[in-house]
Amino acid sequence: MAILNHLTTTCWKSFQSDRLNKQLLYALRALHKSAASEALGISTTGEEPIPDRLIAPADVGEKTRVKNLKDMPGPSTLSNLVEFFWRDGFSRIHEIQMEHRKKYGKIFKSRFGPQLVVSVADRELVAQVLRAEGVAPQRANMESWKEYRDLRGRSTGLISAEGEDWLKMRSVLRQLIMRPRDVAFFSDDVNKVVDDLIRRVSCLRTEQSDGATVLNVNDLFFKYAMEAVAAILYERRLGCLENDIPQETQDYITALNLMFSSFKTTMYAGAIPKWLRPILPKPWEEFCHSWDGLFKFSLIHVDKRFAEIKGQLQRGEEVKAGLLTHMLITKEMNLEEIYANLTEMLLAGVDTTSFTLSWASYLLARHPHVQQQIYTEVTRTLGPGTVATADDVPRLPLIRGLVKETLRLFPVLPGNGRITQDDLVVGEYFIPKGTQLALCHYSTSLDEENFADSLDFRPSRWIRKDTTDRVDNFGSIPFGYGVRSCIGRRIAELELHLALTRLIQKFHISMSPLTADVKAKTHGLLCPAAPIHLQFTDREN
Amino acid sequence: MSLVTALGRLAHVRLRGYSRRTAAASWGAFLTARRSLTAGTQPLRSDNKVTVHFINRDGEKITVKGAPGESLLDIVISEDLDFDGFGACEGTLACSTCHLIFDEEVYKKLGPVTDEEMDMLDLAYGLTDTSRLGCQICLTKSLEGMVARVPESVADIRQSKDGSS
Ligand code: HEM
């Protein structure tokens, strides 16, 4: 509270006139409010009976009796343990979500050792939870991330920060990269990366005997996503799509792979109590090691850009100001915060986009009719050979539909988390403050009640008849919703729209005989369980 | 452009250390400047303020004035109107808490709606046929005297701790 007061007054004093700061102040005041009300309350944890005074009948609905967590259905602790640790449930989290939804209903509880998780697998309930959020929602326990940063004297970034630290950085970053109109500014930069992507496709397929196949397209899209996001965030081309990838980029890719290959261990690294580390040092060491690699990459590129700007200024040259330059100059965040946020954004922004591109092209190959339909729309709207920019996307509703439909069928984050910051009543159950919720996006987006013929791939289901036509889509919110939703959403959409439009313009995408049905598996993110090989044949234009 | 001044200053200022912001152009302002240089459009500027009536959740009418070009969210913030939870994402199209409801005639005059706004509107609570997001509506003279109703808030699933509500 004292810190909050301090921060609020500091903000007030130094930035009274700045509009942005007025907004930050507005948000901080709200945070302050909720902190104050928290200080008055007594928090309840675990499965204690509900204190009577907490139940406000007006809020709950007239005749419903509020049940407590004890009454909530869910798999037994033992069966859950077997499912996850013995039968490798972690890679099937999305399927287990569906099974449990069928078996236990819209809301159920599971235990992972000491951790109780309440899963919310219903569109309406997810909406309720997200709409009730405060000013600085918390996703999950980020202790281990925070600990690494403290150990190395680094800052937290948007993913790992909480409370006012988070809000302060989020307020800065959302003003930079969340407005679609502002992100459209990067259209040309992204299109240059798309040029390289197309060239790379043409080059890779010549390596195969049929002259058409690109093996494991995700490898290609990973490089595209990394190149594109770095072009925006670091104002720098990394050379991922070249034949010879520069060493420092290669090092980063290695660190990223280590990060993901050790994903399970890193999850445990958070869960393993500290006192066990002397006996079980490896997970924590790997965790630190991969973070070292990720941070190092950002440090190199940020410092490089900083030196460049300085040099250019000293020589009296013009400085082209992109995102990083802007951040370095305005200093709305300090240098450590810039390092940390670029690191975390790069981590969050590469696999997500590349898996989505892989699934989208796989789905296009599996559904040639749909591909043809989209091709027709694109050529009719743009004319042959025209390169689309962000301004053209509103005229390409099927391209937008393609991205939405891909993310509905394969939501990269099959589930998301929230730690409740108030006592809530969700679906008749009293959920004490501090409970870990799992929002089951995978099961809601495949729910027949939310999307008719939910297993069908139909980008056209997202097309509106007119501007008052509403598509109730809380069932599919692949980027989340609200103040803590994906900050990279508009960047990701731009990268996806521009890449897919061009791929569809240039190539006929079809299945390679080497690839059959590809299932999804969860590896932190929802990814293809097997490599996807596709054929890219030139369209005549 | 103030960006140039800021860049000039950079040569002397070291970036290390926890020095909070200097007065530099915001990214949005920078982009607007850039856009208007190429497109030749000027941000709307006028001394003639536009009157807006908000109707809050208790049905009370609050009358304020705003400059053309300002968004309805800007006005809520600058006039310090206390609509609980309103404008949570600060006008960045991530939340739909700035949802407002208009009369049919006003609704028609509000200007085009983008795909992104429609997507966020889909997620708004208590959506109507004449709903829009306040952060996307910019004032124009023709909106003089408009009424904007703040919809009912979400049925609150939060449990009050002092039992008073
Ligand atoms: C298809 C691509 C992507 C998908 C599906 C996706 C999805 C998500 C989701 C579901 C969340 C959690 C939101 C919540 O908790 O409500 C998230 C958070 C985040 N994403 Fe993305 N994302 C994508 C691309 C990106 C990109 C390109 C970037 C970076 C430029 C990025 C940066 C982040 C960050 C920093 C967060 C944490 C935000 C915070 O806690 O404030 N994401 N993303």
Ligand code: FES
């Ligand atoms: S303020 Fe969040 S969408 Fe308007």
